[in-house]
Amino acid sequence: MSVPTDAPILTSNAMRAAEAACATGGTPLADLMERAGAAVADLAWRMAAGAPVLILCGPGNNGGDGYVAARRLVERGVRVRVAALAEPATDLARAARDRWTGPVEALGDDPAPAPLIVDALFGVGLSRPLAADLAARLHRFAGRRVIAVDVPSGVDADGVQDWAPPLAADVTLALGALKPAHVLLPAAVCCGRTLLASIGIDAGRAMRTLPRWQGAAPDASAHKFRRGMLLVRAGPMPGAAALSAGAALRAGAGYVVASGARDVPFAAIIAEEGESYSRRLADPRLGAAVVGPGYPASAALDRDVAAALESGKPLVLDAAAIAAALPGLGETSAILTPHEGEFARAFPGLTGSKVDRTRAAAKRAGAVVIHKGADTVIAAPDGRIMAAWPGSPWLATAGTGDVLAGACGAMLARGDDAFDAAVAAVGWHILRARAIGPGLVADDLVKA
Numbered sequence: 269m270s271v272p273t274d275a276p277i278l279t280s281n282a283m284r285a286a287e288a289a290c291a292t293g294g295t296p297l298a299d300l301m302e303r304a305g306a307a308v309a310d311l312a313w314r315m316a317a318g319a320p321v322l323i324l325c326g327p328g329n330n331g332g333d334g335y336v337a338a339r340r341l342v343e344r345g346v347r348v349r350v351a352a353l354a355e356p357a358t359d360l361a362r363a364a365r366d367r368w369t370g371p372v373e374a375l376g377d378d379p380a381p382a383p384l385i386v387d388a389l390f391g392v393g394l395s396r397p398l399a400a401d402l403a404a405r406l407h408r409f410a411g412r413r414v415i416a417v418d419v420p421s422g423v424d425a426d427g428v429q430d431w432a433p434p435l436a437a438d439v440t441l442a443l444g445a446l447k448p449a450h451v452l453l454p455a456a457v458c459c460g461r462t463l464l465a466s467i468g469i470d471a472g473r474a475m476r477t478l479p480r481w482q483g484a485a486p487d488a489s490a491h492k493f494r495r496g497m498l499l500v501r502a503g504p505m506p507g508a509a510a511l512s513a514g515a516a517l518r519a520g521a522g523y524v525v526a527s528g529a530r531d532v533p534f535a536a537i538i539a540e541e542g543e544s545y546s547r548r549l550a551d552p553r554l555g556a557a558v559v560g561p562g563y564p565a566s567a568a569l570d571r572d573v574a575a576a577l578e579s580g581k582p583l584v585l586d587a588a589a590i591a592a593a594l595p596g597l598g599e600t601s602a603i604l605t606p607h608e609g610e611f612a613r614a615f616p617g618l619t620g621s622k623v624d625r626t627r628a629a630a631k632r633a634g635a636v637v638i639h640k641g642a643d644t645v646i647a648a649p650d651g652r653i654m655a656a657w658p659g660s661p662w663l664a665t666a667g668t669g670d671v672l673a674g675a676c677g678a679m680l681a682r683g684d685d686a687f688d689a690a691v692a693a694v695g696w697h698i699l700r701a702r703a704i705g706p707g708l709v710a711d712d713l714v715k716a
């Protein structure tokens with residue numbers, strides 16, 4: 269499973285708007301469909317490697333893409349069969365159907381499979397789950413190689429509904445931009461490897477997939493405080509704060525103080541106890557502070573969060589510190605790192621896809637939100653969104669959230685914009701996890 273890095277994502281409404289803008293700008297929609305069908309044909313030609321191809325066409329423009337692809341494949345000498353679910357229902361699809369000169373089988377007659385199936389039944393226009401009899405018919409093709417045109421038919425492209433597609437794809441060719449379904453569970457796993465055919469649409473930069481993390485080396489004049497000084501506050505489980513502090517050093521912080529932690533992973537971490545916390549918060553060299561790892565809700569947490577807010581420093585707030593800080597967050601530059609349960613508690617009443625909910629939470633809090641999970645979504649209050657699918661499944665283990673909080677702290681402490689810091693930290697976390705791979709424990713992210 270993979271998606272292109274640093275690629276645009278659009279909801280189905282935004283896609284229609286971009287499509288309309290393209291038409292206004294002088295590119296007829298039929299040209300877009302021709303480009304889409306040609307891109308599908310090119311992919312199918314490479315994947316078929318000489319074997320026959322069966323193209324399943326739906327009634328809308330997704331089906332139209334299928335008819336164009338069929339014509340293009342025949343031009344390249346591929347043996348192609350087309351099976352249609354219904355007559356084309358749009359002018360564009362009808363025009364594409366009319367230019368396909370081969371026979372059209374009825375999907376209802378259960379056509380014989382081919383080694384490669386192109387699923388052009390439904391794209392962003394699906395408005396309800398597939399009917400059970402159609403789903404059963406599509407199940408017959410399971411086990412064949414499948415290319416999904418735009419999205420696997422049956423998924424909600426916007427990722428709001430968790431409808432399951434009957435036919436998972438080996439490769440999904442997103443058209444114009446990725447859709448939320450390509451980067452959100454449960455649909456993302458059904459897309460297989462997602463590729464993007466840009467087809468000349470201006471998809472903007474508001475919502476994207478994660479860029480590959482490329483940490484630049486410190487500049488020649490760097491010194492430890494300029495690289496970023498970070499304060500991590502330990503609670504009753506000081507091991508979590510120690511992990512955060514270690515991660516911050518690994519992620520590039522120049523100077524890390526762990527307040528209240530004893531057994532820190534590196535001698536380079538300044539471990540302090542006693543009254544030092546508020547004194548450290550007031551240090552003018554301090555770039556950022558982390559509160560929350562290993563620190564359940566308590567009066568002590570409330571006090572420490574209040575002190576951190578009072579300091580005016582950029583903050584990373586994890587776990588119970590999120591709910592503790594929200595009422596007083598104000599203008600503080602902050603990154604909140606909730607997992608699903610913490611998110612639901614901190615931001616009740618939000619609806620829509622994980623993207624919609626994370627965007628709304630960031631706006632409500634006035635802070636950057638990293639909504640953690642296998643399909644992590646990062647949102648800024650100004651509407652920027654970054655989707656981090658697929659991370660590494662090995663990150664689903666205790667302590668990795670503490671590591672991420674520390675990495676966020678490191679990026680914030682060096683003066684990054686909070687959203688850029690969150691994106692860099694998530695990228696660093698994933699890259700490191702992938703480098704370690706099977707058997708990863710959170711300590712490896714820090715020590716390895």
Ligand SMILES: NC(=O)C1=CN([C@@H]2O[C@H](COP(=O)(O)OP(=O)(O)OC[C@H]3O[C@@H](n4cnc5c(N)ncnc54)[C@H](O)[C@@H]3O)[C@@H](O)[C@H]2O)[C@@H](O)CC1
Nearest residue numbers: 287300301304328329330390391392393394395396397418
């Ligand atoms: N947006 C763009 O810029 C482009 C879009 N293109 C294609 O157009 C697609 C969208 O086309 P459409 O908006 O026509 O939508 P679709 O082709 O996804 O499907 C819409 C049709 O399916 C019917 N339908 C919806 N749900 C159904 C269900 N559960 N069971 C049976 N029928 C159902 C609708 O009544 C309608 O006839 C994209 O996914 C993409 O493949 C491309 O042609 C190129 C350009």
Ligand SMILES: [K+]
Nearest residue numbers: 390417419421
């Ligand atoms: K499809």
